[in-house]
Amino acid sequence: MAKADIGLIGLGTMGSALALNIAEKGFKVAVWNRTTATTHEFAREAGALAANIVATETLEDLVAAIDGPRAIILMVPAGAPVDQQIAALDPHLDPDDMVIDAGNANFRDTIRRMTELSRPFLGIGVSGGEDGARHGPAIMGGGDPAHWARVEPILIAIAAKFEGSPCANLMGENGAGHFVKAVHNGIEYADMQLIAEVYGIMRDGLSMAAPEIGKRFLQWDEGRLSSYLIETSAAVACAHDEATDGPLLDVIVDAAGQKGTGRWTAIEAQHLGTPIPVIEAAVAARNMSAQRPLRADLAERFGGVDTLDISVETLEAALTCGKILCYAQGFDMLRAAAVAFEWSLKPEVIARNWRAGCIIRSAMLDDMAAAFEAAPETTLMAAPYFADILTETIGALRATVIAANGAGLPVPAMSAALAYFDTMRQARGTANMIQGQRDYFGLHGFVRVDSGAMDQHGPWADD
C-alpha cells in the first residue's frame, strides 16, 4: 500500500476537517488521535474519502504509515498539549522529519520550539473555523522557506482561493505565521466587538428585535461592510429558538469566552509600543462581559439606559469607520513587529492572504491589499481610498459615540476608535504636559519646540 503524503495528529473540530480537506484534494493522510475511539469514528464517517485516509492507533503506526522525509501536522490545543505531543512523537521520528504546529500557538512558544527541537519545524496559523478547515482555510506560515517548500503543494491545495489566488503564504521566519494569526484574531475580536456594540444600540437604544437587527445586517452585507462576520452576525440574530419560540440571541448568556490570541495581541502591542486601542478595548470588553455577577449587582445600583435617536444608516457608517480604524491598527502593529523581530512581513501579502477563508475576510480586504500594493509603508488611515471613507464616515462614528454615551450605552471599541482617530490627527497633542510632569517629579528632561534642544529641565530643577 502506498504510504501517506502527510500525517495529522488531533482529530478535534479543526483537525478532522483539515484531514478531510487534505484527503479530498487527493493527498493520502495518516491520522492519529489521543482518544482512539475518535479515530475510528472519524474513519467510519469519512465516506468516499476513507480511501485517502490511514487511521492509526499508535504513534509508531502513524509514523510508519507516512512517506519520508515525513511531515506531521499537530492540531491540538495551544500550550502544554503541543509540548506533550511533540515529546511523545519525537522519539519515533527520523532527523529530517518535520513537525507542523497548526494550532493557535503563542508565537513565542513557536520560536522556543524551533530552537529546542533539532528537526524541521513550522508554525502555521490556520483560520476559517471548522468550515474553513474543511473547504479552504487561510494559512499563515512561519519558518524556514525550505521547510515550507516541502509542504507548500499540500497547503496551497487545501487553502481558500480568492479569484484563483491561494490564501496560503509563508509570512516569515520562525514565529511569524503564528504572530500574524494572533493579530488576525485581535482584529477579529475588535470587528466582533464593534458589531456587538452596534447590535446593543439597536437592541437597547432603538428597541429593535433580534430578527429585525439581523435583517439590517443582511442588508449591510450587500454593501461596503460585506464580510463573513456581518454574515455570521446576521445568521445569529435571525436564528429562532424552539424552546422559547423567540430569538435564539435573546437566550444566549452575555459572557464571551476567549482562548488567548486576542489577549496575546494586546500584550505584544504593549511590548512593541504600538497603539491598538480598538483591539485592546475589545479584549477588555470580553473580560468585562465575563463579570456577570458583578454587572448584575451594579445594574441594580446604577442601572437604567435612555433611548437614543440615531438612524440605522448612521450606525452602518459608524461601523464602517470603526472597522477601518481597527484594521489600520492591526496592520501598523504587523509593521512594527516586522522591524522588531526582523521578519519580512509584507502588508499587501497579508491582506491578500486574508481575502478568503479566514474569519475576518471581507470585501474591504481586497481594497486594503490594493492600498498596500500601491504604498506598502502607508497606514490605512492615510491611504487615499480609506482616507476618503474615513472623511465620509467619521461624523457618523462621532454621532454614534455621543448618542450612546448620552444614553448610557457602553461602546468601548467605538469610543476607542474615535479617540484614536482624534489623537492621531492632532499635530500638537497634550504630552507636553506629561513631559513637564515627568521632569518636575523625576528630572526626566524634555525637548524644547523652539530650539529642538534635548534634555532640558524646568525651573524646579534648580530648587
Ligand SMILES: NC(=O)C1=CN([C@@H]2O[C@H](COP(=O)(O)OP(=O)(O)OC[C@H]3O[C@@H](n4cnc5c(N)ncnc54)[C@H](OP(=O)(O)O)[C@@H]3O)[C@@H](O)[C@H]2O)C=CC1
Ligand atoms: N475551533 C476553531 O474555530 C479554531 C481552532 N484553532 C486552533 O486549532 C487547535 C485545535 O482546536 P480545535 O480543533 O477547535 O480543538 P478541539 O477541542 O475540537 O480538539 C482538540 C484535539 O486535540 C486533542 N488533544 C487535546 N489535548 C491533547 C493533549 N494533551 N495531547 C494530545 N492531544 C490532545 C484532542 O484529542 P481527544 O479527542 O483525545 O480529546 C482533540 O483531537 C487549537 O490550537 C485552536 O486554538 C484555530 C483556528 C480555528
Ligand SMILES: O=C(CO)[C@H](O)[C@H](O)COP(=O)(O)O
Ligand atoms: O482562531 C480562531 C478563529 O480565527 C478560533 O475560533 C479561536 O478560538 C477564536 O478565538 P477565541 O476562542 O479567543 O474567541
